[in-house]
Amino acid sequence: MDVVKRTRLSPEERRAQLIDLGVRMLAERPLEQISVEDIADEAGVSRGLLFHYFASKHDFHVAIVRHTSADMLARTAPNPDLAPIEILRDAMASYVDYVSENRDTYVSLLRGTASGDPAMREVFEATRAEMARRVIDQLPMLEIAPDPRIALSVRGWIAFVEEATITWLRAPEISRDELIELLVTALPAVALTPDTAASLLR
Amino acid sequence: MDVVKRTRLSPEERRAQLIDLGVRMLAERPLEQISVEDIADEAGVSRGLLFHYFASKHDFHVAIVRHTSADMLARTAPNPDLAPIEILRDAMASYVDYVSENRDTYVSLLRGTASGDPAMREVFEATRAEMARRVIDQLPMLEIAPDPRIALSVRGWIAFVEEATITWLRAPEISRDELIELLVTALPAVALTPDTAASLLR
Numbered sequence: 001m002d003v004v005k006r007t008r009l010s011p012e013e014r015r016a017q018l019i020d021l022g023v024r025m026l027a028e029r030p031l032e033q034i035s036v037e038d039i040a041d042e043a044g045v046s047r048g049l050l051f052h053y054f055a056s057k058h059d060f061h062v063a064i065v066r067h068t069s070a071d072m073l074a075r076t077a078p079n080p081d082l083a084p085i086e087i088l089r090d091a092m093a094s095y096v097d098y099v100s101e102n103r104d105t106y107v108s109l110l111r112g113t114a115s116g117d118p119a120m121r122e123v124f125e126a127t128r129a130e131m132a133r134r135v136i137d138q139l140p141m142l143e144i145a146p147d148p149r150i151a152l153s154v155r156g157w158i159a160f161v162e163e164a165t166i167t168w169l170r171a172p173e174i175s176r177d178e179l180i181e182l183l184v185t186a187l188p189a190v191a192l193t194p195d196t197a198a199s200l201l202r
Numbered sequence: 203m204d205v206v207k208r209t210r211l212s213p214e215e216r217r218a219q220l221i222d223l224g225v226r227m228l229a230e231r232p233l234e235q236i237s238v239e240d241i242a243d244e245a246g247v248s249r250g251l252l253f254h255y256f257a258s259k260h261d262f263h264v265a266i267v268r269h270t271s272a273d274m275l276a277r278t279a280p281n282p283d284l285a286p287i288e289i290l291r292d293a294m295a296s297y298v299d300y301v302s303e304n305r306d307t308y309v310s311l312l313r314g315t316a317s318g319d320p321a322m323r324e325v326f327e328a329t330r331a332e333m334a335r336r337v338i339d340q341l342p343m344l345e346i347a348p349d350p351r352i353a354l355s356v357r358g359w360i361a362f363v364e365e366a367t368i369t370w371l372r373a374p375e376i377s378r379d380e381l382i383e384l385l386v387t388a389l390p391a392v393a394l395t396p397d398t399a400a401s402l403l404r
Binding site: 111112113114115116117118121148149151152153155156157158159160161162163164167168173174178179182185186189190194197198 | 313314315316317318319320323350351353354355357358359360361362363364365366369370375376380381384387388391392396399400
């Protein structure tokens with residue numbers, strides 16, 4: 001990683017630069033091992049300036065995680081030009097590719113120490129809620145009225161996707177395409193009646 | 203809670219008594235708030251004796267969690283007198299009732315600080331692996347050969363069960379029976395082909 005030259009940046013740019021450095025470091029080591037000193041050195045700023053942008057190391061770590069989650073959500077955004085089941089397939093393919101590219105980061109965030117931290121959990125929960133909302137938003141196009149049973153199934157399906165994907169990243173015993181198909185077909189299978197699910201996947 | 207009289211117990215009995223007190227306290231407060239002093243007081247033993255059985259407070263907490271997990275597994279053990287789909291339904295009913303009775307404990311263990319602790323995670327992972335093994339063990343009776351895709355689906359389904367159940371415990375918008383049916387039907391739906399799933403549930 002190149003040492004960034006000391007340059008005049010606006011506060012927003014500087015903040016973004018520091019988070020970006022943190023995100024890049026996260027690809028190489030767990031969150032717990034990202035120190036404020038290392039980031040300040042890389043950015044060519046003082047520790048004091050870093051604490052001007054982030055109240056604590058923990059706050060900085062939360063900002064990194066928030067950025068990573070937003071990035072994943074952006075990469076998996078629904079493509080409105082596709083049919084609902086294709087939107088889902090496209091989003092799952094982007095998701096599997098994104099987490100494959102960021103494998104260590106993804107596994108260590110969701111299954112490491114961070115997973116027990118209240119502020120991190122809040123970011124993960126908000127991310128899951130957004131993923132659930134995207135699914136629920138598609139239902140009217142399929143002439144399916146959302147109800148509490150479907151909402152619960154969608155929440156459960158998101159946990160299914162995370163767990164199956166993390167297990168697969170650790171020991172990929174099926175192909176990428178088979179995993180994507182597994183994740184895609186699981187959603188109508190758990191959320192809809194067998195007939196509706198079958199007609200959707202046909 | 204009654205103060206337990208100072209009595210002569212064998213080391214195994216004493217250890218079991220201390221864990222049992224911990225488990226009972228866990229119903230009332232999060233793990234982090236269970237202090238060694240409180241347990242020693244309740245048991246009528248010295249702090250020193252407690253540390254004779256558990257090397258640290260953390261070790262004691264892990265022993266409590268291990269006991270709780272074993273208890274849940276015992277309560278949801280497969281009943282071999284039933285048909286496979288009924289074994290599943292019976293196990294899910296026991297599971298939903300068990301976690302309903304131990305609601306705060308269950309939610310705080312799986313979604314609180316403990317969830318990020320490596321030793322706790324190991325206990326949860328072993329519990330999930332045992333739940334998965336029980337499912338996989340039923341497959342030959344259904345003339346289904348386990349394969350990596352099914353194994354991955356079963357892992358994902360266990361995460362589905364946990365997430366749907368925790369969401370339901372926090373906001374029970376469907377009935378207990380509807381939740382059980384949701385958990386039961388989700389397993390063949392994600393793990394098997396639609397035809398096999400349908401014939402199993404018929």
